[in-house]
Amino acid sequence: MTRYLVRRLLQTIPVLIIISIIQFGLINAAPGGPLKAYILDPNVDPEDIKRLERDLGLDQPLPIQYLVWMGNMLTGNMGYSYFTHRPVLEAVLERLPATLELGIAATLISYIIGIPLGVYAGLHRGGRIDNVIRFFLSILNAVPHWWLGLLAIILLANIKLATGVQILPIAGMKTLGREEFDPLDYLWHLILPAFMLGTTGWVGFGRYMRSETLEVLGQDYVRTAYAKGLAQRVVVFRHILRNALIPVVTLSAGLLVGLISGAAIYEQVFSWPGMGRLLLDATLKKDYPISIGVVFVFTILAVVGRLIADLAYGWVDPRIRYD
Amino acid sequence: MTTTQSKTRAAADSAYALEEALRGPSRSFWQDAWIRFRRDRLAITGGLVFFFLCAMALGAPLISQYVTGYDPDRINLRENYQPPSVTHWFGTDEYGRDYFTRIVWAGRISLAIGFMVAIGSVVIGVALGLISGYFGGKIDDFLQAIVNIVAATPFLPLLIIVGSLIKLDWLGVAFLLTILGWTGELRIVRGQVLSIKQRDYVLAAQAIGVKDRRIMFQHILPNVFSIVLVILGFDIVGAMLTEAGLSFLGFGVQPPTATWGNMLSNALSYATRNPWLVFFPGLAISLAVFSIYLLADGLRDAMDPRLKR
Numbered sequence: 001m002t003r004y005l006v007r008r009l010l011q012t013i014p015v016l017i018i019i020s021i022i023q024f025g026l027i028n029a030a031p032g033g034p035l036k037a038y039i040l041d042p043n044v045d046p047e048d049i050k051r052l053e054r055d056l057g058l059d060q061p062l063p064i065q066y067l068v069w070m071g072n073m074l075t076g077n078m079g080y081s082y083f084t085h086r087p088v089l090e091a092v093l094e095r096l097p098a099t100l101e102l103g104i105a106a107t108l109i110s111y112i113i114g115i116p117l118g119v120y121a122g123l124h125r126g127g128r129i130d131n132v133i134r135f136f137l138s139i140l141n142a143v144p145h146w147w148l149g150l151l152a153i154i155l156l157a158n159i160k161l162a163t164g165v166q167i168l169p170i171a172g173m174k175t176l177g178r179e180e181f182d183p184l185d186y187l188w189h190l191i192l193p194a195f196m197l198g199t200t201g202w203v204g205f206g207r208y209m210r211s212e213t214l215e216v217l218g219q220d221y222v223r224t225a226y227a228k229g230l231a232q233r234v235v236v237f238r239h240i241l242r243n244a245l246i247p248v249v250t251l252s253a254g255l256l257v258g259l260i261s262g263a264a265i266y267e268q269v270f271s272w273p274g275m276g277r278l279l280l281d282a283t284l285k286k287d288y289p290i291s292i293g294v295v296f297v298f299t300i301l302a303v304v305g306r307l308i309a310d311l312a313y314g315w316v317d318p319r320i321r322y323d
Numbered sequence: 324m325t326t327t328q329s330k331t332r333a334a335a336d337s338a339y340a341l342e343e344a345l346r347g348p349s350r351s352f353w354q355d356a357w358i359r360f361r362r363d364r365l366a367i368t369g370g371l372v373f374f375f376l377c378a379m380a381l382g383a384p385l386i387s388q389y390v391t392g393y394d395p396d397r398i399n400l401r402e403n404y405q406p407p408s409v410t411h412w413f414g415t416d417e418y419g420r421d422y423f424t425r426i427v428w429a430g431r432i433s434l435a436i437g438f439m440v441a442i443g444s445v446v447i448g449v450a451l452g453l454i455s456g457y458f459g460g461k462i463d464d465f466l467q468a469i470v471n472i473v474a475a476t477p478f479l480p481l482l483i484i485v486g487s488l489i490k491l492d493w494l495g496v497a498f499l500l501t502i503l504g505w506t507g508e509l510r511i512v513r514g515q516v517l518s519i520k521q522r523d524y525v526l527a528a529q530a531i532g533v534k535d536r537r538i539m540f541q542h543i544l545p546n547v548f549s550i551v552l553v554i555l556g557f558d559i560v561g562a563m564l565t566e567a568g569l570s571f572l573g574f575g576v577q578p579p580t581a582t583w584g585n586m587l588s589n590a591l592s593y594a595t596r597n598p599w600l601v602f603f604p605g606l607a608i609s610l611a612v613f614s615i616y617l618l619a620d621g622l623r624d625a626m627d628p629r630l631k632r
Contacts, residue, residue, distance in 0.1 A: 015472045026484055142613035144564055146571070147587065147605035150594065157595045261479040265568050279480055280572060283487045291484050298477040306475065 008310065012303050019299050020073065023292045024066050073296060079289040081282075088293035092275060096297070098173055099274035102266070103259045105194035110201025110255065115248070117202070118209025119241060125214060133206070140203045146262070149196040149269045156192075168192045171271035193270040200262070201255050205248060212244040219243075246317045253309030257302045352626075356549075359625040366621020372614035376607075380430040387428075393421035395428040396579060404597055413603045417593055422600065426607050429581035433563055434611065436497045436582070440562035441555050443501035448508020449551055453539045455509060456516025463513075470506040478503045479568065486574030493576045496569065500562050508554055515547045549626035556619030560612050567608055583608045 060068075072078070078088035121133040140148075153170045160166050169175070169189045174182070216222060217240065225235045263276035271277075275294050282290035350358070360366060379386060387394060391412070399419035407414045413422035455466040482499060489495065519525065520543065528538050563583075569575035570584030578585055583604045590600035 011471070012475075014468060015475045018472045019476055022481070026488065138616070139609075139613065142560075142616050143609040144567060144605060144612075146568065147601075147608070150587070150591070150601050150605070151598075154594050154598045154601060158598070161595070257475075257477065261477045262568070264479060264483060264572060268572060276480075279483060283483055283574070286487065288484070291487075295477065295480045295484065298480055299475065302477050303475050 005311070008307055012307065015303060016299065017070075020070055020296070021066065023295060024069055026288070026292065028062070078293045078296065081290050082287045083285060088289050091290055092278065092293045092297050095273065095275045095278045095294075098272060099260075099263055099267070099276065101173075101190065102193055102197060102272055102274060103256070103263070105190055106198035106201060106259060107252070107255065109194055109198030110205050111248075112202075113198070114202030114205025115209050115241075115245070118206040119213050119236070119244065121206070122210040122213025122217065122244075123236065123240075130210075134210070137203055137206050137210075140199065141207065145196060145199040145203075146265045146269050148199060149193070149266065152192060152196065153269070173273055193266060193272055196270075197259065197262070197266045200258060204251065204255070208248065208251060209244060212247060213240060216240050216243045246313075249312050249316055250309060252312075253306045256305040256309070260298050260302055260305075263298075356622075356625040360621055363621040363624060365617050366625070369614040369617025369621065372610065373618055376430060376611055376614065377434060379427050380434050383428045383431050387424055391421055391424045391427075393424040395420065395425045395581065397421075404593070406597075407599055414597070414599045416590070416600055422603060425581050425586065426583070426603055429583050429586055429604070430607060430611075432493045432576060432580060432582045433566060433584070433608070434559075436493055436500070436566045436576075437559035437563040437611075439494075439497040440500040440504055441558035443497070444505040444508055444558050445551055445555050447501070448505035449512050449544075449547070451505070452509040452512025452547075453516055453543065456513040457520055457535065457539050457543065466509060466513075470509055473503060473506045476503070479565065482565075482569055483572060483574045486569060490577055491575060493580060493582070496566055496575050497562075500565055504558060504562065507558070508551070511550060511554060512547050515550060516543055519543050519546050549622075552626070553619050553623045556615045556622070560615050563608065563611060 076089050078092070080087055081091060084091070117133060117137075121130045124130045156167055156170050168191055170192065173189050174185050175189075222235065222239050225239045230238075263274060264279055265276070266272065267274045267276035268280055275297065279291055279294040282288070282294070383395075397420060399415075401419065402411075402415050403417050403419040405411050405415040405419075411421050411423065413426060416422055416425070451466055455463045482503075485491075485499065491499070525538060525542055528542055533542075566575055566582060567584030567587070570582050571588045573585075573588055576582045576585055578589065586604040587601060590597070590604065594601045
């Protein structure tokens with residue numbers, strides 16, 4: 001187990017190195033280079049810029065610059081914003097909780113809706129409800145979910161216009177101007193974005209759990225369980241669900257990477273103040289240190305998430321050995 | 324040829340003729356698949372809808388000229404924000420451009436990106452997958468490392484940065500998506516090749532000294548072809564959805580070139596009062612994706628009935 005963990009951690013190193021090289025290349029490809037903020041500022045003497053370049057090592061060859069930059073990134077010094085001059089790490093980490101909150105809520109919703117839906121459809125294969133579930137899941141599977149989010153927002157906004165009733169808030173994490181922490185207000189704002197972001201997950205899990213349930217239903221141990229007279233509930237929970245759930249753990253890693261990759265779109269749609277929005281705002285302003293910082297943190301989250309999923313896979317399925 | 328041999332041959336021939344007379348001529352793999360596919364009404368519907376969408380995209384100039392009578396870029400401010408009607412099927416946008424005509428033209432770009440990325444990914448992925456699976460060893464390790472790196476990259480955020488550094492046209496978007504897209508094919512083709520190369524007929528070919536290239540292309544490739552055809556469908560979908568997302572955020576294909584994605588982005592500012600501006604481009608994407616899914620599922624079931632659930 002420890003050996004496996006060490007090997008996996010070692011495997012992630014080249015991944016991070018290559019991605020960091022790409023990111024470093026992007027910073028240097030950015031017009032103006034890393035000192036753009038100062039070059040644009042008329043109050044800064046060109047002599048000072050030269051001196052800064054020397055001090056920061058920007059006159060060094062690129063490979064050496066890369067090593068220095070990488071060392072800085074790893075020690076948490078990700079540079080400064082071109083515009084606010086705040087440390088990048090601080091600006092990025094400030095947005096991390098919002099993204100995590102939305103991502104975790106969406107994942108929970110994926111499980112809560114997707115798994116029962118899929119198991120129910122699988123247990124009632126060919127019935128009318130199964131057909132309805134299958135029909136809707138396959139249509140929802142083909143629809144861009146952020147577009148559904150847009151439609152939901154338009155619908156709610158029009159209901160508000162017509163009747164004055166705000167069924168659910170459609171933008172932001174909390175009511176604007178409310179300073180004190182109000183958990184109910186946060187939860188209230190979370191419902192729509194989390195449900196919409198979770199659609200990707202619960203539609204996927206629903207379809208997957210249905211076919212997985214059918215697979216398990218055909219196994220001898222399920223027939224045995226029924227044959228020895230166990231109640232339906234016991235068979236479903238103890239024999240079917242537990243085995244059908246195993247691959248869901250692996251799928252969760254894919255879901256996580258997808259949620260991170262899609263965060264920018266959903267946070268844009270729902271005006272959610274997370275890292276995806278930060279990435280968009282920074283990139284539009286060409287504040288590249290921030291953009292790169294966000295992608296760096298995204299990458300680490302994705303790599304760590306996949307690692308956790310791989311370990312969890314072995315934990316839920318004891319037949320899997322790590323060696 | 325000795326008489327015994329020719330007698331045996333004659334006997335075999337007549338046995339074969341008898342069998343053929345009883346069962347009809349033996350059917351090839353593709354004939355079998357076609358017969359199964361024809362029975363699958365959902366897949367046929369999906370295929371027809373997708374064909375129809377492609378035909379509309381290809382025939383966009385004809386539709387402009389003969390069906391709707393509008394130019395996709397003609398501005399007519401006196402007719403802006405029209406709801407859907409007989410004269411404007413999908414309404415008009417903020418410049419009074421006919422929305423249906425624009426969606427048809429946008430489909431050209433969105434579908435072209437889908438096809439280009441899918442074909443590019445399949446060519447690269449299949450070639451490297453064959454090499455990776457067949458030869459194994461160092462090449463395999465190297466390609467696997469690349470696959471892992473690309474799989475771990477949150478690529479939409481990366482594309483956003485690239486899209487802000489370079490103003491992308493649709494070919495640029497297609498190129499970038501291809502670079503990030505072929506690893507899925509490699510993984511699947513490699514897995515197939517690993518199992519196929521254990522079969523006896525490959526061993527037999529190797530034993531009589533057939534060249535590696537010939538084994539890969541003549542004995543292994545035809546056997547992974549059916550799965551490649553199915554992935555091709557899913558690749559078109561993936562590329563179209565990513566393009567839509569990227570263009571929606573404003574970092575993909577830039578206006579005035581319309582794609583289904585950047586039409587959505589543009590429509591957002593006027594969405595509350597003019598919901599059809601958001602509804603129709605998304606509907607077009609969904610219809611294309613859904614029809615491809617039906618078609619691809621049908622192809623998979625037709626070509627490999629064991630996979631059917």
